[in-house]
Amino acid sequence: MKYLFTAATLFAASVVADKRDLCSDGSVDDGGNWYCQAVEAITYTGVGGQGSYNRITNMNPDADPGSQCSSESRGYSGNLSPLDEEVSMHFRGPLQLKQFAVYIPTSTSKRSERRSAHVRRHAHAHGHGHQHHGREADPALGDMVTATIDGVVQTWLNNWSGQETSAPVASSSSAESSPTSTVDTHENWLPHLFGGGQGHHGGHGGHDSWDETSASSSAAPSSPSQTGSSSSSSGGWGRQAYYQASSNTSEGLVFLNHFGGSGSGTFDYTFGNSLSFSSPDGQSGASDRQTLEDCTLPSTAEVIIMSDRECSGDDCGYSRPDTVAFHGFDGPSKAFFFEFQMPDSGETASNQWDPANMPAIWMLNAQIPRTLQYGQAECSCWESGCGEFDLFEVLAPGDSRMKSTLHGNIAGGDSDYFTRPTDRTMKAAMILDNNNIHLKKLEDDFDFASDIDASTISEICGNTLTQSKLVSLFSLTG
Template structure:
């Protein structure tokens, strides 16, 4: 949200939009993908919203084509929606995963939510038209405010709760920003197994990409400001570790490794839907009968490993999922943090065609309903196309490329053209924090420990340190 303060407020300021990404500093069109500046951190604002998607309710491989899957509309609203639902984490090679951890706020770090009212309408095919509406609102405690003070763009956390103190603060007024629209076109992913992919990654057809936010020529006048629609009601309490993996000791706590090899060892296979999820073998490439810890290995270009929680789905507590698949819960909640230590070595492979991509590693997040039904295959058998959510965290878009881009797919969508350098020679540590309706990606110092908990200040430092754009920090407002 954008806020307008009167001259009587604590800061005499007028609201302006901060610079959106760093593309005004230079950009290049490389094979249909736009790249701007190398950065160490990226913040997406305005992530969540109000809308609906088609939730799969039945899959029948024996039914007539076109009627093998049924669904119903599911509405959502709130911070990070629909990515506040359970999510799964996906890793495509060549990639070495050294450590992985998931954190969520402890019960002492309570949150109060203010639901936003922006709406996005789904258009036909892969094209998505956006319509956003922002309601009038005063900034809540913990909200981010971006304003120009004496000609300088500044961003700060609102520390005024609105309550009177011994020195009363003058009241503020809010201004409704006019609706804006952007257009995002989903990529045509490599057809994998049986039909096209939904939430899968297999290379971009540059002739099909027309996203105004990530694939059209960047505009130097494009602007944005951080927006948040929830506030933390407590500055105490830490974030507890819910899952952890360490390759050096083959430690796995609170998580399982899966892949798309159903029908071998576990899961199922049929000629209608193809392979379901299966427990992964220790090298990531085969199906296992039971949960197996991933070795300290390199996942190859044609490998995809999926991490979910170690809690199995029971009854209808995961919603509908494909019969006989390996079904586990994902990682739930409107506030969650994922920590990674990984390397993406150059494999030196050469692709026979764009439909056989190699040396294009990626780390991405899906609404967990997608792999539990059909990640690759018929569109009506997945909620992906109708907008249940995907976020590409580190994705290489061309064979051998050394730039990792990020993109949000869904009913609110867009991608930052600034990028993080691919860690080819040695591992890096990084964090992705979903909180306060923002997604924060940050490369961390090597000394950061993925301990059993993260204190509140550590998480806030990760988020707060990348709320102001700089030469190494890119801000991307999805409502801009």
């Protein structure tokens, strides 16, 4: 779904968020998306708070429409909450992921097992329109639907109107209105098709329905931290997961996608495709763990990275039956490092739902993909605020700007942006610590070593807490 935001709405949203970005130096409305200044760092302060969301407790595809999923209220509070819970990382093409690493403070990592090595909208308060947790437009009555089920391409006539659902769809990640949506006609977006008209729960291209004017109303924000040191500055940060494309190295993590029913996971006509193991090229399912090859993910592909620790019993909370379920990356202090390129494929969107040439990197509460990332809103915790953060998202086909947005009961999006790395790779860090989210472009020679000194983490955090021409601050406390 696509939701348009008026200039008045966007202005009101920025007032509520009390942002201190660089928009006073100039801004432009480009196709409904607001852009201010190109920067090399963005920090969101006051990220966490106190509130609640609806945690899914059961999914039954055979139940009557409207009662297929049940949930219970889950309270949260504290720094970064609810993103201090387990999170998953999502990548949509055209994108080349060259390196990826996850770090946590050494004091925490000593309590965690080191992992063994194994060799998918939005509308920020700026107007994005992808659907990271959304669905594509439902097929109309009489439309032909094509899908891959158990490895076999099947086609059938859609004879279900979806009229029994009445709740509006929540949109996923951003708050700007762009003509894009992470939903495409690829078979791994089936959950959108059978979502009963429901919408986003953590996919890319799902920011569209969020109204930033109410961003501060449903949760009490914590005070932002203005200290430059990390909350765990007494020790180093240990690497918990690592991927390098050139050496086909993968440790502490697993690659997944949305091809359930093809090799792994499950498929049904109520919820569509579950999570599955990803094939090496990211474009189909697999029967077991595979390492993503050194490749370019196309616009139609979404790959998800979680930890390599498989869910057992109820230690992940509730997961969709028969899905591929792994733990995410947990804790109130965690850092993610990336090396990636987003080449310009030259594609143009065939319709408003086509995410052609709009790459994105985003983070979800890991409960979302383990239940239903795309489909019925009541079958995901996304709409009730369990959390999404869009790190680098292109909002229009071929655009050279990457924006960021926080979605949840505390929400907002900075209109300053990073320049899309089309011709060469870019290294970047996202550090979640002290109730802040720091995004920073790194030097080309930055080493994703097995350990990172606390002073390095503190320096990144400290250097991104002072606004300058290349550093944008966005406060989420009103």
